[in-house]
Amino acid sequence: MIDRLNQRIRELDAPVVVGLDPMLKYVPEPIQKQAFAEQGETLEGAAEAIWQFNKGIVDAICDLVPAVKPQVAMYEQFGVPGMAAYQKTIGYCKQKGLVVIGDVKRGDIGSTSEAYAVGHLGHVQVGSQSLSAFDEDFATVNPYLGSDGIRPFLEVCQKEKKGIFVLVKTSNPSSGEFQDRLIDGRPLYEWVGEQVARWGQEAMGEGGYSYVGAVVGATYPEMGKVLRKIMPKTCILVPGYGAQGGKAADLAPYFNEDGLGAIVNSSRGIIAAYKQEKYAQFGPEHFGDAARQAALDMIADLKTIR
Amino acid sequence: MIDRLNQRIRELDAPVVVGLDPMLKYVPEPIQKQAFAEQGETLEGAAEAIWQFNKGIVDAICDLVPAVKPQVAMYEQFGVPGMAAYQKTIGYCKQKGLVVIGDVKRGDIGSTSEAYAVGHLGHVQVGSQSLSAFDEDFATVNPYLGSDGIRPFLEVCQKEKKGIFVLVKTSNPSSGEFQDRLIDGRPLYEWVGEQVARWGQEAMGEGGYSYVGAVVGATYPEMGKVLRKIMPKTCILVPGYGAQGGKAADLAPYFNEDGLGAIVNSSRGIIAAYKQEKYAQFGPEHFGDAARQAALDMIADLKTIR
Numbered sequence: 001m002i003d004r005l006n007q008r009i010r011e012l013d014a015p016v017v018v019g020l021d022p023m024l025k026y027v028p029e030p031i032q033k034q035a036f037a038e039q040g041e042t043l044e045g046a047a048e049a050i051w052q053f054n055k056g057i058v059d060a061i062c063d064l065v066p067a068v069k070p071q072v073a074m075y076e077q078f079g080v081p082g083m084a085a086y087q088k089t090i091g092y093c094k095q096k097g098l099v100v101i102g103d104v105k106r107g108d109i110g111s112t113s114e115a116y117a118v119g120h121l122g123h124v125q126v127g128s129q130s131l132s133a134f135d136e137d138f139a140t141v142n143p144y145l146g147s148d149g150i151r152p153f154l155e156v157c158q159k160e161k162k163g164i165f166v167l168v169k170t171s172n173p174s175s176g177e178f179q180d181r182l183i184d185g186r187p188l189y190e191w192v193g194e195q196v197a198r199w200g201q202e203a204m205g206e207g208g209y210s211y212v213g214a215v216v217g218a219t220y221p222e223m224g225k226v227l228r229k230i231m232p233k234t235c236i237l238v239p240g241y242g243a244q245g246g247k248a249a250d251l252a253p254y255f256n257e258d259g260l261g262a263i264v265n266s267s268r269g270i271i272a273a274y275k276q277e278k279y280a281q282f283g284p285e286h287f288g289d290a291a292r293q294a295a296l297d298m299i300a301d302l303k304t305i306r
Numbered sequence: 307m308i309d310r311l312n313q314r315i316r317e318l319d320a321p322v323v324v325g326l327d328p329m330l331k332y333v334p335e336p337i338q339k340q341a342f343a344e345q346g347e348t349l350e351g352a353a354e355a356i357w358q359f360n361k362g363i364v365d366a367i368c369d370l371v372p373a374v375k376p377q378v379a380m381y382e383q384f385g386v387p388g389m390a391a392y393q394k395t396i397g398y399c400k401q402k403g404l405v406v407i408g409d410v411k412r413g414d415i416g417s418t419s420e421a422y423a424v425g426h427l428g429h430v431q432v433g434s435q436s437l438s439a440f441d442e443d444f445a446t447v448n449p450y451l452g453s454d455g456i457r458p459f460l461e462v463c464q465k466e467k468k469g470i471f472v473l474v475k476t477s478n479p480s481s482g483e484f485q486d487r488l489i490d491g492r493p494l495y496e497w498v499g500e501q502v503a504r505w506g507q508e509a510m511g512e513g514g515y516s517y518v519g520a521v522v523g524a525t526y527p528e529m530g531k532v533l534r535k536i537m538p539k540t541c542i543l544v545p546g547y548g549a550q551g552g553k554a555a556d557l558a559p560y561f562n563e564d565g566l567g568a569i570v571n572s573s574r575g576i577i578a579a580y581k582q583e584k585y586a587q588f589g590p591e592h593f594g595d596a597a598r599q600a601a602l603d604m605i606a607d608l609k610t611i612r
Contacts, residue, residue, distance in 0.1 A: 021418070023417065023421075024431070024432070032433070036432075036433050041432050041433035041434055041435040042432065042435070042437070043430075043432065043437055043439060045432060045433070046430070046432040071414075071418055071421075073412070073414055073418045073419075073421035073422045073425070074418070074421050076421065076422065076425045076426075076439070076440075077421040077422070077424050077425035077430045077439060078425070078430060078432075078439060079389075079393065079425065079439030079440060080386060080389050080390045080393055080439075082425070082439070083385075083386050083389045084386045087385065087386055105412070105413055105414055105448075106379070106411070107411055107413070107448055108377075108379055108411055109476065109477075109478040109480075110478065111329065112327070112377055112379045112380070113379070115329075115377075115379035115380050115382065115383040116379045116382065116383070118383050119379070119382045119383035119384070119385065119388070120382075124349075124352070124383045124384060125330070126330065126342075126347050126348065126349065126351060126352040126384075127338070127342050127347035127351070128347055129347040129348070131348070131349055133349060133382070133383060133384060133385030133386075133388070134382075134385060142411075142413055142448050142450055143450070143484065144448055144449070144450045144473060144476075144484060144485070145473075145476050145478060145480070145481060146478070146480035146481055146482070146483030146484055146485070147480040147483060148478040148479060148480040148481070149478075149480075167450060167451075170415065170450075170451050171415075172415040172416065172451060172452070172454040172455075173454060174451070174452035174453040174454040174455075175451060175452055175454070176452070177452030177453060177501065178449065178450060178452055178494065178497065178498065179450070179452070181489040181494065181497065182489060182490075183487040183488060183489055183494075184488075188484065188487065188489075188494070191484065191487065192484065195483065
């Protein structure tokens with residue numbers, strides 16, 4: 001799947017992933033009203049609203065970008081109906097040819113980690129049947145529990161040709177509280193990055209990149225530069241561009257010389273573009289067109305540095 | 307909710323939580339067969355099997371222990387039907403008077419963390435309605451992203467009188483890979499423990515304990531001793547007893563002098579007791595009775611050290 005992701009990045013010349021984080025407040029009024037009219041102001045109604053919104057976004061951007069990254073929390077908050085919308089969104093995106101990165105940030109150990117791995121990336125055994133559940137192409141994973149948490153994912157990735165992105169240095173202001181603390185003179189995130197590189201060697205794709213990627217926030221470019229060197233064969237998923245303050249100029253160090261090695265995420269900057277002054281002329285009813293224009297602008301912006 | 311948890315621990319004289327981690331292989335054949343006959347060898351069939359199994363366990367132990375800890379991964383692996391079984395299990399346990407600790411180990415930032423918090427512990431706004439989704443009493447949370455990930459949970463906890471358990475030192479063999487690394491001469495888990503104590507001060511219950519608990523594995527008693535001192539007002543959730551190798555004698559340092567301050571988890575040691583030689587006489591058809599006896603034995607075992 002890392003090979004397919006890189007192939008699509010090359011074909012579209014767009015190292016861009018659109019974050020499908022459909023907060024209800026991003027969903028235009030008419031879509032919410034319609035969903036609530038059909039299903040009431042219920043979890044089902046909310047799930048229907050975000051699903052219809054996602055569909056509009058995906059239809060508008062699916063020929064421009066290689067991948068989407070649904071943030072499961074935005075679905076999980078609506079309980080079981082929300083999880084059904086998550087699954088439906090994944091299926092629809094894959095049908096549209098998009099690579100799907102499930103931003104689940106799961107992390108546990110042994111058989112529990114295995115359960116997450118099979119549930120999100122693999123197949124679960126039920127009697128004589130081998131069934132897939134959420135079936136994303138990639139999942140994000142938390143490293144705090146060490147190798148015991150990662151190995152079950154590696155096994156599933158190798159078997160299913162899928163991948164993970166391990167949190168290394170996150171984009172948020174307080175990410176340094178633990179991640180930046182110095183251990184033998186070097187910050188924790190570097191040690192995690194080294195481990196990601198090691199895990200990655202056990203699961204290499206055919207094009208020189210590993211199934212094991214890393215998450216490194218756009219908001220810390222100096223650290224991104226160091227991590228790029230520590231993890232040369234790792235695809236870096238970069239959150240924090242746009243709304244969180246990361247700029248294209250800062251992102252050059254995240255890429256390798258082959259123009260690959262990083263994929264930059266934008267969520268509300270694209271899906272809620274119609275709410276920005278810059279794209280206000282589209283109006284809420286053309287939220288998809290606004291998202292498309294924002295995606296085109298982001299792709300153009302990233303071309304300036306590659 | 308921390309006050310209610312402590313009250314139930316006192317009433318039952320049992321600082322015990324039963325982990326509801328229903329792997330299909332723990333579910334006796336006849337229950338699996340019945341579920342598959344009704345719903346096929348499908349995700350729905352698997353979800354029905356684990357729900358029926360859980361019901362049997364909960365009925366057998368609900369008057370003995372204060373709390374249960376469903377491990378969401380074991381449900382999530384069966385997709386949307388699995389999540390429905392998770393929700394049904396939570397509702398049933400609460401109806402039976404049990405405190406429910408959702409072992410979800412979620413961890414993200416800002417609005418995403420908030421979505422997890424409202425989805426698992428609070429209420430989500432849908433139009434004019436304020437709705438609850440999974441509605442556990444406690445949730446486990448990963449600290450790797452720092453305060454940005456924890457604060458949204460604190461806000462929901464304060465509002466809803468619910469709680470979290472933050473991963474500090476996990477019970478698995480590789481937990482030391484990052485958690486034990488020395489920062490200014492002290493291991494990372496101590497720094498996380500100090501932060502847990504600080505976060506906890508912002509959300510104190512009435513009985514001297516905080517809504518913010520910590521996870522510290524039974525398999526590292528020396529570290530448990532240190533962490534007990536660093537976090538005097540923190541309830542420690544202790545995994546790793548029994549099947550993972552932790553013994554009662556090792557657990558004394560996790561408790562405060564008031565006999566509170568820790569709650570010890572056992573999962574397969576109780577729910578799959580019928581598979582152990584010690585409880586084999588019950589037979590798979592009486593898996594609930596075997597679980598009850600195992601819970602009684604664990605409670606007696608822990609009395610030797612308190």
